Amino acid sequence: MNLLAVERIKLFSTRSPWFCMIGALGLTVGFASILAIKSEHVSVGATQGMYLLGLMVVMVMSTLAVTTEYRFGTIRTTFQAVPRRTGALLAKTTVVALVAGLVGEVAAFGSLGAAKLLQPGAALSLSTAADWRAVAGSGLVYALAGVMAVAVGVLVRQSAGAVAILLVVPLLVENLVGLIPDLGAKIQPWLPFQAAGAFLRGTHEGAPYSPWGALAYFAVLAAVLLGAALVVAKKRDA
Amino acid sequence: MIEVVGLGKRYGRTTAVRDLSFTVRPGRVTGFLGPNGAGKSTTMRMILGLDRPSSGHALIDGTPYRELRHPLRKVGALLDARWVHPNRSARDHLRWLARTNRLPPGRVDEVLDQVGLTAVARKRAGGFSLGMAQRLGIASALLGDPEVLLFDEPVNGLDPEGIAWIRGLMRGLARQGRTVFVSSHLLSEMSQTADELIVIGQGKLISQSTVSEFVAAATEHTVRVRSPQVERLQKALVHKGATVEQDGATLVVGGLSSAEIGELAAAHGVVLHELNPQRGSLEEAYMRLTAGAVEFGTS
Amino acid sequence: MIEAIGLTKRYGSTVAVDNLSFTVRSGRVTGFLGPNGAGKSTTMRMILGLDRPTAGSVLIDGKPYQELRHPLRTVGALLDAKWVHPNRSARNHLRWMAAASGLPAGRVDEVLDQVGLTSVANKRAGGFSLGMSQRLGIAGALLGDPKVLLFDEPVNGLDPEGILWIRRFMQDLAKQGRTVLVSSHLLSEMALTAEDLVVIGRGRLISQGSTADLIGGATQNTVLVRTPQAQHLGNALAHKGFQVESKPDGSLVVSGASSDQVGDVAASCGVVLHELSPQRGSLEEAFMQLTGDSVEYQSSEVAAR
Structure with a gap:
């Protein structure tokens, strides 16, 4: 518990995490609001349209929580104060994941709420399990993506490199894979952010997993990355 | 107490530290000297569990650093004053650090006051001068009221008042029975601060001794003598087997202690105007001992 | 020779340097001392024409810096060793400086040798340790074989061998008849290096004279x-x-x-x-005596509890 408080102090005593959180909420809720103003036929799914962009911002925040520690040398101070490195990094991961998850929920329900306010006539009630998953599931995806971002940060240690990986993989690489004839379509469901998307939007006929299976797969990937990061950090010179 | 036993560190094919053993005892300031690249910082990092030794180990009161339950309460260290997030305030930096080892939050304001940073406690550390950053680093070292303190080049960036202050601080901490281990390149400063010296070169131990032993072993002892009866004194000295060099009215005498010279002068009824034992400087002694262990030689 | 006459620098309502007059003579090393915030760096920057005085003037051999025909051949300065592009090699850094002041390219290798950097001349300066950067900065200062040299905290980051080297180096430069002005916080080092001292506090002159007189007078x-x-x-x-x-x-x-x-x-x-x-009293005692009330951050007396 104590280590969680340490990481909470660290995260909230600089400005950039606040900017990232406000940015993520502004992008998602702002987009949903514009959508609702422009169209009367807005759906629950459509209000969540900017989830990936918000997710990017939160992942940047999460990875910076680690890479800035390497950049400014505070990781050494951290390991000096808490030589059990695994504990220190798990605490950081937990705090970041909780904050990311909270931002995800606020972004999702905020988007829905803003759309409801601006377009009271639209069919925006959460009537099906799929609707609930599309909105409330955001927090889970954000939290797990936060874990991945922390793990990448620990492995890469440099802000520019970590941010590039976290932006390029979901936005470019995963989509380009789909262009490979035959093979692309088979591989694509096994790419992390495609799986996360499948969980939120629901799976197509013939998908290799159910929506909750997709989330479980995403969680396993996050856990594997985190495990690798913890092992590396423990062995490496600080 | 810090015990270093057979400590070694290799990076690929280069050996930074090899088979290094020494003990840093409490109640005194121990200076850690060596040319650039001698392995001082690496050794300090291994003592603090930041780097993993390739061989050997370092113990703090018998326990490896990584096994200490509340390390900051046992060991305080200032390795690099710039290891602070530039957008975090001095106070917030100490606040999270205090929390890691369950130190009471009130301790933060105490150490800020002790290093003279209370007025800028809420300013971002990124805007600090090197001297202020150094004071913040010293504050974090003192935070846990530790028995063992490590400082790497602590006077870096401090002004004369700050230098005198930290010298007094380190001596005061040692007097309270704490173990104080300081690395520095400033030998004239170290000769005023340290009681004991550990000197390394190219990753190996060159010597461990008290400062006065270190200087005495590596430099020559002479005595500067002035007298209105120089010639009579000179004869007596030469008769006793001393080596005497005359420099105007001053004699530089080797081979006899100042007490022996004084007795001799009294026996011959010679008036003395100066009887001044010349101690070599720490710098001279250091240069003799480390010759050959230097990274960049200059023409 | 460097002459400061009624030198003043104001930033808004703060006065960094206040009607400062002093003379730095040739043929000797002159130490420039003062607590943090005393205005040493600002004064050095005004000597070099980097900052413009609000009032007064500073002359180098009778001329303001801006009017020197070949400034690098007249004045060499090391203000901050990190003023080097990190991806440029030591040699290339000195080559552009030499070209800028019309100095022969061969001078570059001479000064590199003089400071002991020949073996790393083609390595990128960004990978240099602080001590090596310091030596590169000194090489830059020496490039134009100038008669006047300014060093700001030159021993910063140097190891004992480097500290001894630069002390002797500065004394040699002075013996050749050059004017050498060195600022430093390391009083025990300055006591060994400097024959003359200029001490300032809160932007004003506190004392000027020989090191021996200054120590004798205050202790x-x-x-x-x-x-x-x-x-x-x-x-x-x-x-x-x-x-x-x-x-x-x-x-x-x-x-x-x-x-x-x-x-x-x-x-x-x-x-x-x-x-x-x-x-004899130490320079530190004398300095504390002289500057007693012009210190910026005073720490509380006692050590830890």
Whole structure:
């Protein structure tokens, strides 16, 4: 518990995490609001349209929580104060994941709420399990993506490199894979952010997993990355 | 107490530290000297569990650093004053650090006051001068009221008042029975601060001794003598087997202690105007001992 | 020679340098001392024409810096060793500086050799340690073989061998008849290096003169005496009106007397001496005495609890 408080102090005593959180909420809720103003036929799914962009911002925040520690040398101070490195990094991961998850929920329900306010006539009630998953599931995806971002940060240690990986993989690489004839379509469901998307939007006929299976797969990937990061950090010179 | 036993560190094919053993005892300031690249910082990092030794180990009161339950309460260290997030305030930096080892939050304001940073406690550390950053680093070292303190080049960036202050601080901490281990390149400063010296070169131990032993072993002892009866004194000295060099009215005498010279002068009824034992400087002694262990030689 | 005449620099309502006048003579190393925030760096920047004085002027051999025909051949300066592009090699950094002031390219290798960087001349400066950067900065200062040299904290980051090297180096430059002005916080180092001192505090001149005079004027000279007949000698000295203090180790510290006087007293009452050493005050004591009230961050007295 104590280590969680340490990481909470660290995260909230600089400005950039606040900017990232406000940015993520502004992008998602702002987009949903514009959508609702422009169209009367807005759906629950459509209000969540900017989830990936918000997710990017939160992942940047999460990875910076680690890479800035390497950049400014505070990781050494951290390991000096808490030589059990695994504990220190798990605490950081937990705090970041909780904050990311909270931002995800606020972004999702905020988007829905803003759309409801601006377009009271639209069919925006959460009537099906799929609707609930599309909105409330955001927090889970954000939290797990936060874990991945922390793990990448620990492995890469440099802000520019970590941010590039976290932006390029979901936005470019995963989509380009789909262009490979035959093979692309088979591989694509096994790419992390495609799986996360499948969980939120629901799976197509013939998908290799159910929506909750997709989330479980995403969680396993996050856990594997985190495990690798913890092992590396423990062995490496600080 | 810090015990270093057979400590070694290799990076690929280069050996930074090899088979290094020494003990840093409490109640005194121990200076850690060596040319650039001698392995001082690496050794300090291994003592603090930041780097993993390739061989050997370092113990703090018998326990490896990584096994200490509340390390900051046992060991305080200032390795690099710039290891602070530039957008975090001095106070917030100490606040999270205090929390890691369950130190009471009130301790933060105490150490800020002790290093003279209370007025800028809420300013971002990124805007600090090197001297202020150094004071913040010293504050974090003192935070846990530790028995063992490590400082790497602590006077870096401090002004004369700050230098005198930290010298007094380190001596005061040692007097309270704490173990104080300081690395520095400033030998004239170290000769005023340290009681004991550990000197390394190219990753190996060159010597461990008290400062006065270190200087005495590596430099020559002479005595500067002035007298209105120089010639009579000179004869007596030469008769006793001393080596005497005359420099105007001053004699530089080797081979006899100042007490022996004084007795001799009294026996011959010679008036003395100066009887001044010349101690070599720490710098001279250091240069003799480390010759050959230097990274960049200059023409 | 460097002459500052009524030099003043204001930033808004803060006065960094306040009507400062001093002269730095050639042929000797002059130390430039002052607490943090005293205005040393600002003064050095004004000498080099980087900052414009609000009032007053500073002349180098009679001319303001901006009017020098070949500034790098007249004045060499090391202000901040990190003013180097990290991806440029040491040699290329010096090459552009040489080209900029019309100096022959061969001079680059000469100065690299002079500072001991020949073996790393083609490595990128960004990978240099602080000590190596410092040497590169010094090489840059020497490039134009200037008559006037300014160094700001030159021993920063150097190891003991480097510190000894630069001390001798600066003294050699002065012996060649050059003007050498060095700012530093390391008083024990300055006491060994500088013959003259300029001390400022809160932007104003506190003292200017030779190092020996400055120390002598601000501290008390004493004589340390060790003798098997301490009580006897102590009484005799006290009787003569000198102030005598007994130390726990049995030695005496006499103030108000020269060692000659103490020696004469000892001889006249047949006291055997084991030591008779004149003690000079340190530059640090003198500095603290002089600058007492112009310090920026004062730390609280005691050590840890």
